[in-house]
Amino acid sequence: MFSRGIELKKPEQIIRMRKAGLVVARILAELERHVAPGVTTGELDGLAREMLAQQGATSNFLNYGAEWGYPPYPGVACISVDEEIVHGIPGERKLVEGDIVSVDFGAILDGWHGDAARTFLVGEVDEACRQLSEHTRESMWAGIGAAHLGGRVGDISHAVEVSILSHGLDYGIVREYTGHGIGTAMHQPPDVPNFGKAGKGPKIVEGLVLAIEPMVTLGSEDAVTLEDDWTVVTNDGSWASHWENTMTVTKKGLWVLTELDGGEAELSARGLPFGPLAD
Template identity: 40%
Template sequence: MIELYSPAEIEAMRPAGRFVADTLTELSRVADVGMNLLELDELVARRIKEAGAVSCYVDYAPSFGAGPFGKVLCTSVNDAVLHGLPHDYKLKDGDLVSFDFAAEVDGWVADSALSVVVGAPADKDLRLIDTTTRALEAGIGAATVGNKIGDIGHAIATVARGDGYGVNTQFGGHGVGRTMHGDPHIPNDGRPGRGMKLKPGLVIAIEPWFLQTTDEIRYDPDGWTLRSADGSRGAHMEHTVAITEDGPIILTARN
């Protein structure tokens, strides 16, 4: 079921958005060569406890995963791009890592992701992150009242293909509100003017993710982590966005 939220309810979502945004900002600053993915997950678990928030991941067991997830943060490194299950791995110089984090605060959920390089970055990794960032911005720009879901996907895919990247539509954005994953599905490709009309009060996660030389993915044996089929690296960016008469509000905007 697709939920539409009142202006007061969207305001009530802001603390969740701020908490998720601040947590990701901290991760982007502290992640460094030699840090263990389990350390980063433990850091976020402490932040959740300190804030009186609730993890959306630890008990999450959807049909596409080998749940429950058991951790509070997704950490996808290099050729991993989505749903990376934290494990005993120390980040190396030049690693491209994507953090995906969702949490509930006062009954409201926010969901966001970012990708960074630790140590010395390769130009091709920075280019991939830049494309994914601009695709997210384009998708958010298309999330206006009267547009259609297809307009969001078309805006995202236009940026990706313009930079020479393929687009996979198996996983994409989704509705957000009282739960982490709700309707509607927001694919990262689409035809302009097609799909559900965007209405005030709709709150969605928009999340482009691209791989350097393929659009095919495979599962790790852990049943969660999704990697590129050819070993090329991936990047993932995501924001929770409220659609309003005055334009899109990025609830997980980072300072």
């Protein structure tokens, strides 16, 4: 069912999306265990491919873009290191002590999509970079927590921005790339910017599923795409963090489809209602 171009899901369809989300959550957790100095980004991508096959899922990243005339994306995971914001192509690059690595990963299961991102720390990381990742993660949860039935997508955007700015640091909030609706396709309306005014945008209703994904830098928000037509880096060379979860709002509360526990621990710690349809 579509409302003003936005795909609204029935409860049983969201439960199927939860299964895809669990595939994403499990594989990201396993990738984190393998992030270490000396490991290449290509090796991480290879592990993700193996696990997708083991779980009977397919990639929504592999060959993405070809239908619109872009070079087909060659990996199943976007692996972006240090100054790379998003869409980093996995390959021969070896991780080194002190790197931060943002892994954006998705899966399709029975026609339904899951999408999430995590920033992983490689060994001992500079305190400013550790805080960058933690503050970006916090802003994602602030956005999730701002969603409620009858509210607006702008409530999420505003909460993400306020959370980032609350730290009083010169962070750059990347505006060119946004969160999005998700369902039978990975990217659907509506866009979910990481800045904006509360009370604006499409209404949050039952059946709306969103991917909330702040990208934050230690410097400028300006981004540049490299010659490979995919890898997006900061214009000033500052390092970046990217966190993302797929979520929905039910009559009972919030349900994070790409967290192993559905988001229960994080939501409970914030005094927010946990509202799974199943689990």
